[in-house]
Structures are given as structure tokens and as C-alpha cells.
Amino acid sequence: MALIVIADDDTFNCDILSEMLRRMGYDNIKTFYSGKSAWEYIQEDYQNISVAILDKMMPCMGGRDIFKQMRSDSKYDHIPVIFQSADACDKHIMEDLESGIHGYVAKPFDPESLQELLDKALT
Amino acid sequence: MSIKERIYHSKIKTKLVLLTMLILGITTLLLSSSIMVYDILNFKRMLSNEITLTANITGKRALSSLLFQQPEKAERDLQELEAKSSILKACFFDQDGNFFAEYSTDEALHICPKKAPPLGERFTFQTLTIHQPILSKISTTQQGSIYVLSDLREIYDNLKRYFIVVLIIMCCVIGIGYFLALQLQKIISGPLEDLSETTRIALRKRDYSVRAKHFYNDEIGVLTNTFNQFMKAVQDGRDNLEAKVHERTADLEREKLKAEQANRAKSEFLRNMSHEFRTPLHAMKAYSSFGVDDYDTASREQLGSYFDRIALVTKRLTSLVEALLSVAQLESGKQKFVMKEQDLRKSIDQVVVEQQALINEKDIELKLDIPDKPLMVFYDDGKIVQVLVNILGNAIKFTEPGKKITLAVSGAYIGGKNRKQAYRIEIIDQGIGIPDKELKKIFDKFIQSSRTNTGAGGTGLGLAIAKKMIRGHGGRIWAENNKNGVGAKFTIIIPKKQDKLEKEVKVI
Numbered sequence: 001m002a003l004i005v006i007a008d009d010d011t012f013n014c015d016i017l018s019e020m021l022r023r024m025g026y027d028n029i030k031t032f033y034s035g036k037s038a039w040e041y042i043q044e045d046y047q048n049i050s051v052a053i054l055d056k057m058m059p060c061m062g063g064r065d066i067f068k069q070m071r072s073d074s075k076y077d078h079i080p081v082i083f084q085s086a087d088a089c090d091k092h093i094m095e096d097l098e099s100g101i102h103g104y105v106a107k108p109f110d111p112e113s114l115q116e117l118l119d120k121a122l123t
Numbered sequence: 124m125s126i127k128e129r130i131y132h133s134k135i136k137t138k139l140v141l142l143t144m145l146i147l148g149i150t151t152l153l154l155s156s157s158i159m160v161y162d163i164l165n166f167k168r169m170l171s172n173e174i175t176l177t178a179n180i181t182g183k184r185a186l187s188s189l190l191f192q193q194p195e196k197a198e199r200d201l202q203e204l205e206a207k208s209s210i211l212k213a214c215f216f217d218q219d220g221n222f223f224a225e226y227s228t229d230e231a232l233h234i235c236p237k238k239a240p241p242l243g244e245r246f247t248f249q250t251l252t253i254h255q256p257i258l259s260k261i262s263t264t265q266q267g268s269i270y271v272l273s274d275l276r277e278i279y280d281n282l283k284r285y286f287i288v289v290l291i292i293m294c295c296v297i298g299i300g301y302f303l304a305l306q307l308q309k310i311i312s313g314p315l316e317d318l319s320e321t322t323r324i325a326l327r328k329r330d331y332s333v334r335a336k337h338f339y340n341d342e343i344g345v346l347t348n349t350f351n352q353f354m355k356a357v358q359d360g361r362d363n364l365e366a367k368v369h370e371r372t373a374d375l376e377r378e379k380l381k382a383e384q385a386n387r388a389k390s391e392f393l394r395n396m397s398h399e400f401r402t403p404l405h406a407m408k409a410y411s412s413f414g415v416d417d418y419d420t421a422s423r424e425q426l427g428s429y430f431d432r433i434a435l436v437t438k439r440l441t442s443l444v445e446a447l448l449s450v451a452q453l454e455s456g457k458q459k460f461v462m463k464e465q466d467l468r469k470s471i472d473q474v475v476v477e478q479q480a481l482i483n484e485k486d487i488e489l490k491l492d493i494p495d496k497p498l499m500v501f502y503d504d505g506k507i508v509q510v511l512v513n514i515l516g517n518a519i520k521f522t523e524p525g526k527k528i529t530l531a532v533s534g535a536y537i538g539g540k541n542r543k544q545a546y547r548i549e550i551i552d553q554g555i556g557i558p559d560k561e562l563k564k565i566f567d568k569f570i571q572s573s574r575t576n577t578g579a580g581g582t583g584l585g586l587a588i589a590k591k592m593i594r595g596h597g598g599r600i601w602a603e604n605n606k607n608g609v610g611a612k613f614t615i616i617i618p619k620k621q622d623k624l625e626k627e628v629k630v631i
Contacts, residue, residue, distance in 0.1 A: 011484050012432070012436070016405070016406055016409040016410070023413070023416070033485070033524070034524060037524075059520060059521055059555065086397075086398040086399075086401035086402050086405070087394075087398060088401065089394065107401045107402055107405035108407075108408040108409070109405070
């Protein structure tokens with residue numbers, strides 16, 4: 001079963017995301033309320049992680065910072081990273097996509113668009 | 124162009140030389156001609172004296188011939204006049220005035236009047252005639268008369284010589300005069316030429332730093348000085364103008380930069396606002412879709428929890444809209460402050476209770492260091508709560524789970540001379556801190572700490588509003604980084620008493 005790591009400093013949002021994923025049929029979800037704790041977990045259990053859905057902007061360590069760390073070591077290359085953010089600025093989305101992330105969902109987003117990205121990431 | 128005009132338009136140098144030559148010429152001419160006239164007159168007198176004398180001598184010599192009626196002898200006597208070449212003709216008349224004897228150099232002039240003409244001396248254009256009586260030695264009675272006709276050849280010869288001398292003198296005078304005038308006119312035209320050349324250069328090159336050379340303290344010297352002063356004034360004026368233009372340009376640049384900054388800040392603000400709206404909207408959308416999906420299968424409690432959450436984010440949205448509205452309101456006008464004496468601890472309690480959920484969620488330790496007695500202060504409850512929520516909220520937002528936040532209240536004073544009793548509220552976090560150069564700026568409208576970009580969101584107005592609110596109370600608020608390098612400290616000082624219990628303050 002695919003292991004999905006999600007991180008968002010907004011606990012409310014985290015709950016929504018995990019509920020959404022459960023409804024799509026993913027039960028193996030690790031939830032983190034800060035970028036730092038998520039990064040610590042990724043470093044430990046990277047072999048088993050199938051995909052990471054990260055909030056792009058979190059205090060101290062945002063999704064961008066985590067992604068940068070992951071790309072500096074090839075052992076994380078197999079983990080696709082999806083950003084979720086309230087930042088819907090086209091320019092910023094393009095920048096992020098060009099940096100090599102797997103996908104980007106801007107809040108408020110439909111479960112379908114997330115599903116699509118996950119399907120691609122997990123095959 | 125006529126000669127007159129040509130002279131008028133000629134150079135000063137030419138004019139000066141011409142003027143000198145003219146004066147010199149006229150003077151020499153007048154002088155020479157007056158000397159000449161005087162000399163001619165003198166010569167005439169001398170000639171007449173000489174002829175008269177000659178006539179007298181000849182007359183005396185011929186006295187006996189006259190007395191004894193011997194015309195041949197008288198003619199011989201007259202022949203003596205040959206020595207005087209200018210005498211053309213001479214005649215003797217007897218006592219009765221009848222022709223007696225004659226002498227002539229030219230046959231053609233061989234006509235003497237039969238009767239004696241009147242006595243005396245007569246000048247014509249070319250001749251001088253003298254008719255002189257011949258007196259006897261003893262009785263002084265007239266024995267006859269002598270008539271002499273002389274030409275003026277000698278005078279004209281003299282005149283001719285004179286004319287040549289005058290011509291030579293004039294040529295010399297004019298030559299020397301021209302040379303001297305040419306040299307001496309430089310005293311006048313030199314400074315003028317220099318001045319006029321300088322003005323031409325200044326005009327052509329637009330160079331106001333050139334100065335005319337000062338020669339003498341005459342009118343031209345004064346003109347030169349005046350011109351130089353004028354040029355200096357123009358130059359100074361221009362330099363000043365340039366400096367002013369530079370200054371103005373710099374001012375405009377600064378203003379432009381400010382306007383651009385304000386514009387960027389506003390865009391940033393709008394972007395942040397859109398973020399802030401998107402998150403609760405996302406929650407509403409998600410929970411309502413969960414509810415719709417599960418409508419038939421979920422329990423009442425489950426559906427209820429969705430509705431609760433929708434209600435919660437609705438509240439969050441509402442407060443966001445209110446914040447926006449209050450920003451608009453703050454921007455447009457004044458806020459009313461109503462000061463009531465109340466216990467500051469109550470408001471702090473209220474803030475802590477409001478933030479408790481967040482504190483628990485992040486597993487943050489909140490340490491309260493508040494005196495265990497009523498802290499009676501005159502203040503506007505709503506405004507102070509708003510400020511404390513903002514600052515405590517920031518502290519929570521930027522502090523990692525498991526870390527500590529301290530909220531301390533202590534007695535203090537505010538103001539220099541008329542210092543007043545006050546309370547100090549300190550909120551100390553262990554978060555990411557604030558870059559030193561931004562410590563003041565973060566209280567400006569639409570300015571957020573650069574570290575906020577890591578993702579905490581916010582409107583960029585909270586601290587700006589907080590500052591105005593505290594100022595409205597006559598208090599102070601500032602931020603600093605903790606000495607140990609971990610986290611930031613916000614300090615608020617609020618006076619216990621207020622001068623006015625109600626006032627309107629322009630907040631932003």
C-alpha cells in the first residue's frame with residue numbers, strides 16, 4: 001500500500017487533506033504539522049515513502065526547503081513531491097513546476113485534480 | 124554703403140586713426156595757411172617799403188634834372204632802376220603833373236599816362252603801383268613826382284616755395300601722426316577688442332567662466348569689471364540652478380522609489396489577502412463536499428462535525444472580511460477610543476483563552492508572569508485585545524512546537540519630563556526572530572518580516588494597526604531580538620491614566 005506523507009502547518013487543512021486521501025482510498029498516510037518534523041520523517045523512512053504532499057509555505061521549513069534538501073541527495077529521487085498552496089499566482093506555480101516537482105494544487109482544489117496527480121505519481 | 128556710413132560702421136581702431144589724422148591735418152593746414160597769410164602780408168609791406176625807398180632815392184637823384192628841365196638826364200637816372208628786377212616801369216612827372224621822363228623794361232609797356240595819377244600806393248592782383256612826390260631839399264615844396272610799377276613775382280615765388288615747404292611739413296606730420304595714432308589707439312581699442320572678443324567666446328561656447336582682462340581704471344576698465352561681475356553672477360546662478368536641478372531630481376527619484384515601494388507593498392498585500400481567503404474557502408469546499416458525499420451513509424454526529432467545521436472556517440472568513448473592512452475603515456478615517464478603568468489582567472486572560480486552542484495544537488508552553496493583583500488601567504478594551512491577539516498570534520505562528528512563549532507584565536514609567544505610571548507588557552517567543560534591519564520597518568503598513576515569506580501568511584497590517592492603537596493610548600510598542608539569539612521580544616508600554624476618556628484617532 002502506497003505510503004503518503006503530508007505536511008501542513010494548518011492542522012485543519014492537514015485533516016482535510018488526509019480525509020480527502022482516505023476517501024480516494026489511500027489509508028497509509030503520515031501527517032505532520034510542521035515542515036521540520038516531516039523532513040525528519042522523510043530522512044528516516046525514505047525507502048518506503050511513495051509520494052509527499054507538502055504545503056509550499058510553512059514557518060521555518062516550507063515545502064520548497066524540503067524539496068531542495070531532497071533534490072540534493074539522489075536517494076530521495078524516487079519520491080514524487082506535490083505542492084499544495086494557497087498561492088495561485090501563475091508565475092510562482094510555473095517556477096515551482098520548473099524546479100522539478102511532480103505537481104501543484106492551489107487551494108481551493110477539487111479532489112479530482114489531486115487524484116489525477118497521484119495516479120500519475122504512483123504508476 | 125556711402126563713405127559716411129562706412130566710416131560710422133568701421134572699427135574703433137580705424138575711427139581713432141581717422142579722427143587723429145583729421146584733427147592733425149586740419150591743425151597743420153590752419154597753422155601753415157595762417158603763417159603763410161601773415162608772411163605774404165609782411166612781404167607785401169616790405170616790398171612796398173623797398174619800392175618806396177627806391178623811388179625816393181631815384182626822385183632825389185633826379186631833382187636837379189627836374190629843376191633844370193633835362194629829361195635825358197632824368198631818363199638816365201631812371202635807368203638806375205634796372206638793378207631792381209621787379210620794377211617793370213617808372214615815370215617822372217613835373218611840377219604841374221605833366222609827363223617828363225620814363226623807364227620801361229618792356230617796350231610793350233611803353234605807355235605812361237600823360238597826366239600824373241593821384242598820389243599813393245595801390246596793389247592790384249599782379250602789380251604794385253607807387254606814385255610818390257619829389258620834394259626840394261630846402262623848401263620841401265613838390266618839384267615833381269615819381270610813378271613806379273612793380274610786379275609781385277617775388278611774392279608769388281615766395282608763395283610757391285612756401286607751399287612746397289608746407290606740403291613737405293604736412294606729409295611729415297601726417298606720416299608721423301599716422302604712425303603714432305596707430306600705436307597709441309591701442310590704449311583705447313586694445314581693452315575694447317579684448318572685452319568684445321571675450322563676450323563673443325562666452326556666447327559662442329556658452330562658457331560663463333571666461334573673464335575679460337582688466338587693463339586700466341578708465342571707463343573701459345569699469346565696464347570690464349562690471350562685465351566680469353555679471354559673468355560671475357550668471358555662472359553662480361547657473362551653478363546654483365544645476366545644484367537645484369540635481370537636488371530636485373534626487374527628490375523625485377526618492378519619491379518615485381517610495382511610490383514604487385508602496386505599490387509593491389500593496390500588491391504583496393493583495394496577494395496575501397487572496398491566500399488568506401483561499402485557505403478557509405478550501406476547507407469550506409472540502410467539508411461541504413464530504414457532507415454531500417456522505418449524506419446517506421454518515422451518522423448525524425459525523426455530518427454535524429462537518430457543519431461545525433464549516434461554521435468554524437466561516438467564522439475565520441468573517442473575521443478576515445472584518446479585518447479587511449477595518450483596514451478600509453482605518454485608511455479612510457478615524458477610530459473612536461473609549462477609555463474605561465479596568466483590570467488589564469481580564470483582557471490578557473481573554474486573549475490567552477482565545478489563543479489557547481492554537482497553543483495546545485502546536486504544543487507550545489505559555490508562561491504567564493503577571494502580578495497577582497488587579498492592574499487597573501484606563502484603556503479601550505477592544506483595541507488592546509486586538510493588539511495582544513495580534514502579537515501573541517505572531518509569536519505562536521513563528522514558534523516551533525514544544526518551545527516556550529512568555530507573557531510578562533510589570534510596572535513601568537513612560538515619558539521623559541512628565542513621566543507617568545504605566546505597565547509594561549512583554550511577549551517573548553523562541554521563534555525565528557526578526558532580521559535586525561527590519562525591527563522598525565515591520566510596524567509599517569503592508570511590510571512583513573522577510574522571514575514571513577516562509578509561509579505564515581497574514582495581511583501585513585497587524586503590527587501597523589497595533590502601533591497606531593498603542594499610540595492612541597499614549598503608549599509605545601517596539602520589537603527586539605532576544606539577547607541569546609533565539610526568538611523575538613515585543614514590548615508594549617501603556618500608561619495607567621488617560622487625559623481624555625474619549626477620543627478619535629486617525630489610526631492609519
